[in-house]
Amino acid sequence: MKKRWSTFVLPILWLLSFSLSGQISFTAKANKYVVGENERFTVEFKLNERGSNFNPPDFTHFVVLSGPNPSQVSSFDSRRGRSFSLAYSYYLRPRKKGTFTIGSASIKAGGRTYKTEPLKIEVVEQAAQPANPNDPRALAEANAFFKVQTNKTTVYRGEPLVANYKIYFNTQVGNPQVMEEPDFTGFYKETVELKNIETRNERFGNRRYQAGVVRQIILIPQKTGALSPGEVKMRIPTIVETNRRDFFGFRSRQQVDQEQVERFPRITVKPLPETGRPSSFEGAVGDYSFDVSVSRTELSADESLSLKVSVKGSGNLKLANLPEPELPSAFEAFDPKYKESIRVNQGGMSGSKSNEYLLIPRYGGTYKIPAMEFSFFNPDTERYETLRSKSFEVTVEGGVPSPGTGSAVAAEKEGVSFLGKDILTIKKDLELSQRSAPFFGSRLFYTLLIGMLVLLALLTGLGIYLKNRKVDLTLEKQTKASKKARKHLAKAKKELDAQNIEVFYEALAHALWGYFGDKLNIAPSKLSKETIADKLSAKTIDEALINQATDMLNRAEIARYTGVTGLNSRKDYEDTALMITQMDRHL
Amino acid sequence: MSKLFFLIPLFLLAKLTAFANPQDTLAAANALYEKGEYTNAVETYERLVETGFESEALFYNLGNAYYKSGQVGKSILNYERARLLDPDDEDIQQNLEIAGLSTVDRFEVLPKPLITTAYQGFFCALSPSNWAIVALMLLAMSTVSLWFYFFGSNKRLAFILSTLSFGLFAVSLFMGYQHYGYQQNNQAAIVMEASSYAKSGPSVKAEDVFILHEGTKVNVIEHFGEWYKVRLPDGKIGWLGTQDLALVHL
Numbered sequence: 126m127k128k129r130w131s132t133f134v135l136p137i138l139w140l141l142s143f144s145l146s147g148q149i150s151f152t153a154k155a156n157k158y159v160v161g162e163n164e165r166f167t168v169e170f171k172l173n174e175r176g177s178n179f180n181p182p183d184f185t186h187f188v189v190l191s192g193p194n195p196s197q198v199s200s201f202d203s204r205r206g207r208s209f210s211l212a213y214s215y216y217l218r219p220r221k222k223g224t225f226t227i228g229s230a231s232i233k234a235g236g237r238t239y240k241t242e243p244l245k246i247e248v249v250e251q252a253a254q255p256a257n258p259n260d261p262r263a264l265a266e267a268n269a270f271f272k273v274q275t276n277k278t279t280v281y282r283g284e285p286l287v288a289n290y291k292i293y294f295n296t297q298v299g300n301p302q303v304m305e306e307p308d309f310t311g312f313y314k315e316t317v318e319l320k321n322i323e324t325r326n327e328r329f330g331n332r333r334y335q336a337g338v339v340r341q342i343i344l345i346p347q348k349t350g351a352l353s354p355g356e357v358k359m360r361i362p363t364i365v366e367t368n369r370r371d372f373f374g375f376r377s378r379q380q381v382d383q384e385q386v387e388r389f390p391r392i393t394v395k396p397l398p399e400t401g402r403p404s405s406f407e408g409a410v411g412d413y414s415f416d417v418s419v420s421r422t423e424l425s426a427d428e429s430l431s432l433k434v435s436v437k438g439s440g441n442l443k444l445a446n447l448p449e450p451e452l453p454s455a456f457e458a459f460d461p462k463y464k465e466s467i468r469v470n471q472g473g474m475s476g477s478k479s480n481e482y483l484l485i486p487r488y489g490g491t492y493k494i495p496a497m498e499f500s501f502f503n504p505d506t507e508r509y510e511t512l513r514s515k516s517f518e519v520t521v522e523g524g525v526p527s528p529g530t531g532s533a534v535a536a537e538k539e540g541v542s543f544l545g546k547d548i549l550t551i552k553k554d555l556e557l558s559q560r561s562a563p564f565f566g567s568r569l570f571y572t573l574l575i576g577m578l579v580l581l582a583l584l585t586g587l588g589i590y591l592k593n594r595k596v597d598l599t600l601e602k603q604t605k606a607s608k609k610a611r612k613h614l615a616k617a618k619k620e621l622d623a624q625n626i627e628v629f630y631e632a633l634a635h636a637l638w639g640y641f642g643d644k645l646n647i648a649p650s651k652l653s654k655e656t657i658a659d660k661l662s663a664k665t666i667d668e669a670l671i672n673q674a675t676d677m678l679n680r681a682e683i684a685r686y687t688g689v690t691g692l693n694s695r696k697d698y699e700d701t702a703l704m705i706t707q708m709d710r711h712l
Numbered sequence: 713m714s715k716l717f718f719l720i721p722l723f724l725l726a727k728l729t730a731f732a733n734p735q736d737t738l739a740a741a742n743a744l745y746e747k748g749e750y751t752n753a754v755e756t757y758e759r760l761v762e763t764g765f766e767s768e769a770l771f772y773n774l775g776n777a778y779y780k781s782g783q784v785g786k787s788i789l790n791y792e793r794a795r796l797l798d799p800d801d802e803d804i805q806q807n808l809e810i811a812g813l814s815t816v817d818r819f820e821v822l823p824k825p826l827i828t829t830a831y832q833g834f835f836c837a838l839s840p841s842n843w844a845i846v847a848l849m850l851l852a853m854s855t856v857s858l859w860f861y862f863f864g865s866n867k868r869l870a871f872i873l874s875t876l877s878f879g880l881f882a883v884s885l886f887m888g889y890q891h892y893g894y895q896q897n898n899q900a901a902i903v904m905e906a907s908s909y910a911k912s913g914p915s916v917k918a919e920d921v922f923i924l925h926e927g928t929k930v931n932v933i934e935h936f937g938e939w940y941k942v943r944l945p946d947g948k949i950g951w952l953g954t955q956d957l958a959l960v961h962l
Contacts (some may be wrong), residue, residue, distance in 0.1 A: 560766045
């Protein structure tokens with residue numbers, strides 16, 4: 126068992142010793158591990174070989190004042206042969222007290238990746254003295270530095286504030302350069318153009334310095350809360366005098382390109398108060414004056430008019446909206462001419478902006494340009510202020526009168542827009558009814574519909590039935606007419622035989638009238654010789670036969686009423702019988 | 713069984729006595745509205761509607777109360793209901809228009825062929841129920857004229873009258889059915905939710921087609937389970953859940 130273990134491990138150790146003898150090492154080193162809060166220190170990552178792909182750690186808890194600064198050294202030594210080293214160094218400043226770890230850096234060398242051990246740095250209360258008063262960097266920092274100063278740290282949203290990057294120096298400095306600046310999210314930023322840096326004597330701490338503003342910016346916060354914009358990095362080339370003396374006994378001078386980092390002061394942005402906010406408020410903060418003017422109030426139809434709306438003052442003028450006038454539709458308005466003259470200076474923004482509207486009247490008449498309002502929040506008084514312009518009355522002479530003139534000017538092309546946008550009030554009518562199912566499709570409707578249709582059908586049926594029955598009756602009468610006539614004739618014959626002439630004619634007449642009445646379907650009330658003749662001729666009966674019939678009727682009548690005897694009664698009887706037989710053939 | 717029949721009128725009576733005087737309730741609701749207690753006014757009006765009362769003024773006032781309490785969808789729904797009862801009332805039209813201003817959806821209304829609109833205008837001139845009444849009156853006239861044709865003296869006039877009124881009866885009945893069918897296929901409904909997704913089919917899993925917002929009026933053209941198939945004024949078609957819509961016709 127023991128033997129086996131050694132057979133595996135020993136060759137590995139042997140191989141390892143070879144790789145170590147190659148002596149590639151990558152180490153991290155700081156010049157101090159305990160650092161005062163205001164001290165600077167360096168961290169160096171060193172590789173004793175050629176390497177590539179240097180990957181630095183995160184210096185989250187420290188400010189990188191400069192770095193990575195690479196350096197290479199190659200030398201030849203008789204004992205160790207050729208040697209080479211590559212180093213990356215950083216110049217750092219702590220952010221706050223505490224113990225922090227700088228993570229490991231990595232690099233590629235000889236096909237492998239090497240990593241450094243993490244470094245532990247303890248940041249303590251600031252050191253009483255710079256470690257080395259002769260360090261040119263420390264000297265440079267002491268004699269030239271910069272500060273970020275704002276004129277206010279608590280502002281209202283929309284209230285401009287001024288930030289100055291100011292350098293303090295009492296040695297010779299080159300042209301300072303802002304290397305990095307926060308991106309100021311949540312702010313509207315405007316840079317003040319500074320022609321040259323004016324310097325003057327100023328005290329900082331307990332020393333006197335020359336002080337000058339290098340850069341000035343105006344910030345207008347757009348959101349509320351405590352905002353920390355970030356850090357500003359500035360390069361200040363500084364000449365420092367070292368302790369060394371030159372050939373002539375003067376102190377030798379050295380230029381240090383120091384880069385300093387300053388935190389931008391934290392800014393507390395208060396929201397604008399909700400109470401007392403006028404409806405015309407549109408975000409203007411500052412102190413303003415407001416003016417509306419018209420070029421004239423009386424004009425003829427072919428002239429034009431200009432309306433100028435202007436706001437003057439200081440504050441977030443660039444972000445303030447100009448109120449828009451409500452123009453009567455009788456005027457044609459063109460897009461306004463916008464003008465602004467805004468100066469950005471030490472106090473923020475000030476100046477004026479204006480809109481000029483060109484109005485051309487369409488119709489004659491007197492029109493009102495209503496008063497306009499401009500509201501702003503004054504951060505000094507911490508109150509909203511509303512400025513009201515005058516209203517104007519403009520008289521247009523000549524021209525077509527406006528359609529629908531009156532105080533409420535009706536728009537010609539647009540529909541009438543609701544002014545108040547409120548609904549009409551409720552109705553007072555108290556009538557109510559029970560909701561009912563619609564009549565269409567209800568059972569009642571179908572019952573009535575079907576009932577009435579059935580009634581209609583029944584009525585039609587009844588009518589047709591009755592009409593048919595009437596026709597049947599006449600037919601029956603017609604067929605029975607000859608029989609009835611013959612019956613009456615037979616009766617007449619009996620009377621003739623008994624020589625009762627008067628009665629004979631009566632029977633004869635009865636037979637004839639009855640016969641024609643039934644045969645021709647004539648009601649008894651309408652029965653007359655004329656109607657009979659008419660009906661017969663309508664049925665295209667021979668004229669002679671008609672004459673015979675009327676003749677016979679005449680004779681029977683005469684005989685009946687005159688009582689004339691000795692007439693050829695027998696012949697009359699025979700003629701009548703013959704005529705009826707002939708009639709039957711035709712009818 | 714006979715006892716049950718006895719109960720029905722009692723029940724109806726109880727229902728009516730709960731609202732001893734609906735006019736008083738309406739007046740009370742109006743008073744609440746005028747005092748600015750819109751939520752209470754809404755409740756009182758709604759009670760009347762639930763009990764089965766209706767009038768153009770009731771729906772209109774309810775619409776106003778909803779509008780004032782900020783419920784645009786319900787206010788539009790009630791204005792539309794009022795308009796059904798009185799299509800020519802100008803107050804209703806105007807308030808409907810104002811309430812419409814605060815809705816989100818805007819449409820380009822599709823133009824309809826002139827002939828269709830004229831025809832539609834004709835059969836929509838009377839409600840189906842009124843067409844039904846006209847048709848029944850014409851049928852009665854036709855029957856009476858027929859009586860005079862068979863048993864009266866002026867048979868020619870009676871015959872013409874009878875045939876003519878029967879023809880008109882048939883036309884009115886047909887118009888009534890046309891209007892009824894049109895109503896069934898174009899049931900107006902109002903979107904009640906602040907926003908509602910219309911789907912491509914009657915299922916939750918179906919694709920979203922468009923979004924509608926509160927107060928928009930749509931036409932319901934089909935009903936399937938929990939879904940309505942709707943047509944927008946610009947011709948778009950989609951399916952909406954029944955819970956998102958309220959039909960104008962009660």
